[in-house]
Amino acid sequence: MAAPTPSARPPAPGLPRFLGPLKALLFIAALLPLARAAWIVASGQAVNPIEFITHSTGTWTLTFLLITLTVSPLKRLTGLGWLLKLRRMAGLYAYFYGVLHLATYLWLDKFFELHAIARDIVKRPFITVGFAAIVLMTPLAVTSTQGWMKRLKRNWGKLHKLVYPVAILGVLHYWWLVKKDVSQPALYATILAILLAERLIRRWAEQAKQRRLATPASKAA
Amino acid sequence: MLIKRPDDILPSEITPQDLYLDRRRFLLLGAAGAAGLALSGNAFAALAAKKSLLSTGERMNTLKEITGYNNFYEFGTDKGDPAEYSGQFKPRPWAVTVDGDVLKPRTFSIEQLMKLAPLEERIYRLRCVEGWSMVIPWIGFPLSALLKQVEPTGKAKYVAFQSVLRPSEMPGQRDDVLAWPYREGLRLDEAMHPLAILAVGLYGNVLPNQNGAPIRLIVPWKYGFKGIKSIVRITLTDKQPPTSWNLANAHEYGFYSNVNPEVDHPRWSQATERRIGDFFKRKTLMFNGYADQVAGLYRGMDLRKNF
Numbered sequence: 001m002a003a004p005t006p007s008a009r010p011p012a013p014g015l016p017r018f019l020g021p022l023k024a025l026l027f028i029a030a031l032l033p034l035a036r037a038a039w040i041v042a043s044g045q046a047v048n049p050i051e052f053i054t055h056s057t058g059t060w061t062l063t064f065l066l067i068t069l070t071v072s073p074l075k076r077l078t079g080l081g082w083l084l085k086l087r088r089m090a091g092l093y094a095y096f097y098g099v100l101h102l103a104t105y106l107w108l109d110k111f112f113e114l115h116a117i118a119r120d121i122v123k124r125p126f127i128t129v130g131f132a133a134i135v136l137m138t139p140l141a142v143t144s145t146q147g148w149m150k151r152l153k154r155n156w157g158k159l160h161k162l163v164y165p166v167a168i169l170g171v172l173h174y175w176w177l178v179k180k181d182v183s184q185p186a187l188y189a190t191i192l193a194i195l196l197a198e199r200l201i202r203r204w205a206e207q208a209k210q211r212r213l214a215t216p217a218s219k220a221a
Numbered sequence: 222m223l224i225k226r227p228d229d230i231l232p233s234e235i236t237p238q239d240l241y242l243d244r245r246r247f248l249l250l251g252a253a254g255a256a257g258l259a260l261s262g263n264a265f266a267a268l269a270a271k272k273s274l275l276s277t278g279e280r281m282n283t284l285k286e287i288t289g290y291n292n293f294y295e296f297g298t299d300k301g302d303p304a305e306y307s308g309q310f311k312p313r314p315w316a317v318t319v320d321g322d323v324l325k326p327r328t329f330s331i332e333q334l335m336k337l338a339p340l341e342e343r344i345y346r347l348r349c350v351e352g353w354s355m356v357i358p359w360i361g362f363p364l365s366a367l368l369k370q371v372e373p374t375g376k377a378k379y380v381a382f383q384s385v386l387r388p389s390e391m392p393g394q395r396d397d398v399l400a401w402p403y404r405e406g407l408r409l410d411e412a413m414h415p416l417a418i419l420a421v422g423l424y425g426n427v428l429p430n431q432n433g434a435p436i437r438l439i440v441p442w443k444y445g446f447k448g449i450k451s452i453v454r455i456t457l458t459d460k461q462p463p464t465s466w467n468l469a470n471a472h473e474y475g476f477y478s479n480v481n482p483e484v485d486h487p488r489w490s491q492a493t494e495r496r497i498g499d500f501f502k503r504k505t506l507m508f509n510g511y512a513d514q515v516a517g518l519y520r521g522m523d524l525r526k527n528f
Contacts, residue, residue: 047286047289047290047300047497048300048497050495051353109502111501116490120490124489125488176488180294180398181398
């Protein structure tokens, strides 16, 4: 637990040999949703292709955000430290699909009409929160490199806590846009709630433990 | 030319049931469904219909678009669900009861309804409240022709419509997404307007299940959800009837729901729309482009309040 090294991360346990090939495989796998969407649109299977692209890139952004948030609980659960080495890629793919989603809206839905876009962001709560989410993701994507990690030291971890509001805003964005049937956004919300609850419970447990360790005398008195 | 049958064959000379059961067409329909491709109205027209001066000359959407992208929550909330899950639905035999403030309440079979008035092809714009639109060649007859048959009394001010309730054939009705059965309503003068029709066909054929078989309402100057599908009951009343989307969210869906580019949906703009098949969006027209014909119905009304 105690990390005497200057690195913000715990010392790397012996990384498995398959990590490199696994990363390459996941890198390609994460592009499959895009390839599938491109195929569906190119082959004329989507009656409303722009709506389809918007929804597809949007839900994949949320999916990759949830995958990113699943990595550290999964590591704790399995004890496989190398899982953390995959987290950056998941987060960057969330941003990648998020940027495609935003670009679809700005270009294919609004045709870069700045007035209409600005009005949407101010007037439509679901666009406000969605826009806020992608804006907040940007510094996380920029500072995802080893260099930035070293430069920001402890602040890197603090900054990257932004992923929690980003995920909440993303799910809210989906929830507020559906007309009536919230079953899909509810699914994302449930998974996010479980992932956030796990962190809260763990934090409370740690704080309680620290209190016990810090003040044994007062407890005894 | 959509319909190859000569115009002198009246719908009354056709036995819809025979056509409905016609095995050759059944096979063709199956083949078309399997190919997922447009079933051209040309070769196997099942419904004869007169052309109408009320039709638009705009480019029509393909049968594939019209039958593959539907909001029909009785079969599921995804646009592809109605095409995928409406196969078990049985649109025959069918009856529609017309009652309430009328002198001659009556139940009509679908066969009687299809002979009630000469069938017409009405090529209308359809604007969905979600911001997309299509051009669809409906086949039907004026709603007024049916209402005249039952003779509304002086008390009748509104017309209430109700869809069929069949959770066993309509999987979407097993979820409480909306309060089933689906309900819609019109003011009597709106219902009597010549543009308002009951559609029984599409692209020269009987109405596919996913488009509201066997009979549905089309009110082209209103958002699409006003066009209630698979109708089983029409009731004339003196009070404004409850309507499904208004019950679900009164703040977002009003009783009138006339297409109006100046009155936004609380969550999105209604100023523009995407015509299915187009890359660029287009401006939405007042009353969906039917203002010349219908604006008079709403003279003196505040359309922001009566949205």
